[in-house]
Amino acid sequence: MTIQLYCFGESGNAYKAALTMQLAGVEWEPVFVDFFHGETRSPEYLALNPMGEVPVMVDGDVTLSQSGVIQDYISSKTGKFGGRSANERREVLRWVFWDNHKMSSQCGTVRFLMNFLPEEKRPAEVITWLQGRLRGAFKTLEAALGGKEWLVGDQPTIADFACCGYLYYPEPFGFDRADWPNIDAWLDRIAALPGWKHPYDLMPGSPADRAT
Amino acid sequence: MTIQLYCFGESGNAYKAALTMQLAGVEWEPVFVDFFHGETRSPEYLALNPMGEVPVMVDGDVTLSQSGVIQDYISSKTGKFGGRSANERREVLRWVFWDNHKMSSQCGTVRFLMNFLPEEKRPAEVITWLQGRLRGAFKTLEAALGGKEWLVGDQPTIADFACCGYLYYPEPFGFDRADWPNIDAWLDRIAALPGWKHPYDLMPGSPADRAT
Numbered sequence: 001m002t003i004q005l006y007c008f009g010e011s012g013n014a015y016k017a018a019l020t021m022q023l024a025g026v027e028w029e030p031v032f033v034d035f036f037h038g039e040t041r042s043p044e045y046l047a048l049n050p051m052g053e054v055p056v057m058v059d060g061d062v063t064l065s066q067s068g069v070i071q072d073y074i075s076s077k078t079g080k081f082g083g084r085s086a087n088e089r090r091e092v093l094r095w096v097f098w099d100n101h102k103m104s105s106q107c108g109t110v111r112f113l114m115n116f117l118p119e120e121k122r123p124a125e126v127i128t129w130l131q132g133r134l135r136g137a138f139k140t141l142e143a144a145l146g147g148k149e150w151l152v153g154d155q156p157t158i159a160d161f162a163c164c165g166y167l168y169y170p171e172p173f174g175f176d177r178a179d180w181p182n183i184d185a186w187l188d189r190i191a192a193l194p195g196w197k198h199p200y201d202l203m204p205g206s207p208a209d210r211a212t
Numbered sequence: 213m214t215i216q217l218y219c220f221g222e223s224g225n226a227y228k229a230a231l232t233m234q235l236a237g238v239e240w241e242p243v244f245v246d247f248f249h250g251e252t253r254s255p256e257y258l259a260l261n262p263m264g265e266v267p268v269m270v271d272g273d274v275t276l277s278q279s280g281v282i283q284d285y286i287s288s289k290t291g292k293f294g295g296r297s298a299n300e301r302r303e304v305l306r307w308v309f310w311d312n313h314k315m316s317s318q319c320g321t322v323r324f325l326m327n328f329l330p331e332e333k334r335p336a337e338v339i340t341w342l343q344g345r346l347r348g349a350f351k352t353l354e355a356a357l358g359g360k361e362w363l364v365g366d367q368p369t370i371a372d373f374a375c376c377g378y379l380y381y382p383e384p385f386g387f388d389r390a391d392w393p394n395i396d397a398w399l400d401r402i403a404a405l406p407g408w409k410h411p412y413d414l415m416p417g418s419p420a421d422r423a424t
Contacts, residue, residue, distance in 0.1 A: 051310055051352055062299070066309040069302055087274070090281055097278040098263055100313045125337035140263055 003028040005070075006048070006056040008035050008205040010116070012108055012166035014055035015199040017070040019161045022195050022202060024078040032204040036116070067165070068096045071158040081157045091152040095159035103137040106130050107166035111173035115207075131174035138180055145182035149189060156193060164190050168198055171207070215240040217282075218260070218268040220247050220417040222328070224320055224378035226267035227411040229282040231373045234407050234414060236290040244416040248328070279377070280308045283370040293369045303364040307371035315349040318342050319378035323385035327419075343386035350392055357394035361401060368405060376402050380410055383419070 003021060007014035007030050021028045033039050033054050040052050049056045049065045056063065057070045059077075064070050072093070075082035083089040110130040113122055141163060144151060151159040167175060167187055177184040190196065200206040215233065219226035219242050233240040245251050245266050252264050261268045261277045268275065269282045271289075276282050284305070287294035295301040322342040325334055353375060356363060363371040379387060379399055389396040402408065412418040 050355060051314075062302075064302060064306065066306045066313070068309045069306045072305065073302065090274075090276060090285065093284065094276065094278045094281045097280045097309070097312055100309055101278070101317055102263075105313050105317060123337055123341055125335055126341045129335055129338045143262060 001027075001060050004031050004058045005029070005203075006031045006033050006058075007054055007203045008033050009200045009203045009209075010169075010205065010207070011035070011054050011203075012104060012111075012169065012199065013053070013067045014203060015168075016067040016104075016158075016162050016165040017055045017057060017074075018199075018202050019164075019196070020071045020074045020081065020158055022197060023156075023161070023193055024074055024080045025195070026074060026078060030203050034205075036210060066100075068100055068162065071096065071162060075158050081155075081161070083152055083157055084155070088153045088157075092157045092159045095151050096162045098140075099159075099162040099165070103134070103141065103163060104165050106134045106137065107173060107175070110134065111166060111169065111171055114173050115171040134174055138175065138183065142180045142182045145186050149186070156190065160186070160190055213239075213272050216243050216270045217241070217415075218243045218245050218270075219266055219415045220245050221412045221415045221421075222381075222417065222419070223247070223266050223415075224316060224323075224381065224411065225265070225279045226415060227380075228279040228316075228370075228374050228377040229267045229269060229286075230411075230414050231376075231408070232283045232286045232293065232370055234409065235368075235373070235405055236286055236292045237407070238286060238290060242415050246417075248422060278312075280312055280374065283308065283374060287370050293367075293373070295364055295369055296367070300365045300369075304369045304371045307363050308374045310352075311371075311374040311377070315346070315353065315375060316377050318346045318349065319385060319387070322346065323378060323381065323383055326385050327383040346386055350387065350395065354392045354394045357398050361398070368402065372398070372402055 003026060005014065005018055005021065005028055007018060018030065035054060039045055040054060046052055051065055053065055055067060055070060056065045064073055083092040110127055113127050150156050151163065164187060177187065215238060217226065217230055217233065217240055219230055230242065247266060251257055252266060258264055263277055265277055267279060267282060268277045276285055295304040322339055325339055362368050363375065376399060389399065
């Protein structure tokens with residue numbers, strides 16, 4: 001049965017789930033969510049996901065939200081990208097939590113404030129403050145990738161696919177690959193994996209679509 | 213072997229791990245981390261946890277950080293509070309991720325900014341903005357607890373012990389139990405579980421200690 005993923009191109013959280021399915025080679029299809037016209041606040045969407053968030057994955061009678069949970073589900077289902085020992089599996093989960101807690105939540109928010117809000121509504125103090133916190137997260141990630149190809153063990157895992165979630169987007173939000181050489185090389189390694197696609201190619205919807 | 217938890221009383225993230233161990237009845241002891249004098253930025257602490265975060269759990273040769281991972285580890289080790297089916301286990305993980313992503317990260321931050329920074333350094337715009345995001349999270353939690361005793365299934369799980377992490381603290385940060393009756397009653401239910409303790413009683417360190 002084809003897995004459905006409720007998503008849209010601009011969502012790095014959806015990208016983490018989509019990329020995990022794509023690289024694990026499962027059959028899946030995107031269901032476009034019109035976030036920018038308020039679809040996630042509609043009664044129909046809230047019936048699907050009371051948390052009102054994207055992504056949502058539907059695999060037969062299993063409906064899940066939270067990208068980390070979907071990644072864990074796909075990894076368990078396929079036996080791929082989950083680490084190769086109990087210790088590696090805990091390390092993988094640790095990085096996925098760290099990403100959700102300290103990195104992506106900030107990346108997604110500051111990118112939204114800087115790019116998808118009308119210019120007069122952008123809260124300057126909040127943006128500066130979030131960017132300061134993000135620099136701390138990038139520093140932790142850069143250090144973790146020193147002398148290593150992947151975050152956990154010697155193979156790619158869902159930890160990598162979580163932490164990279166917002167880092168391929170072209171919109172400015174305070175992340176410049178040139179400033180972080182270990183992160184930069186690691187993003188190239190992920191992008192070289194068979195089947196990899198950029199978020200705007202993997203999922204429907206992008207700023208270009210909305211501009212037309 | 214006694215499990216060690218590096219923690220301090222003000223950390224709601226540490227409380228989630230401590231409360232899980234406490235209610236699961238494992239042998240554990242706190243190791244006080246002097247966060248307010250910069251201990252988490254020391255080379256010694258960064259050697260223990262390169263993410264520079266509290267809590268860290270040490271159980272023999274297993275060292276873990278991220279409260280969600282520690283909760284999952286304790287739940288697996290003891291067979292308690294993890295949900296009673298594959299479906300419940302995924303729902304539990306989903307709420308733990310949601311908490312880390314959308315609720316506790318904001319609670320902890322805004323509480324820090326409002327209470328533990330010198331008054332002249334408190335960023336007013338950031339505080340107002342974070343409180344707005346928090347109200348959205350409280351609304352989701354309040355709705356989820358409508359007509360239910362616990363977040364997942366009909367027993368307490370680590371999902372409850374994650375989401376309550378910052379909600380027993382007395383310092384003001386934009387959460388008033390009286391505004392959220394379902395959350396209020398659920399906090400009383402958690403507090404009635406055998407062995408429950410308030411964060412300032414369960415872990416060393418509190419604002420009162422620092423004032424003396």
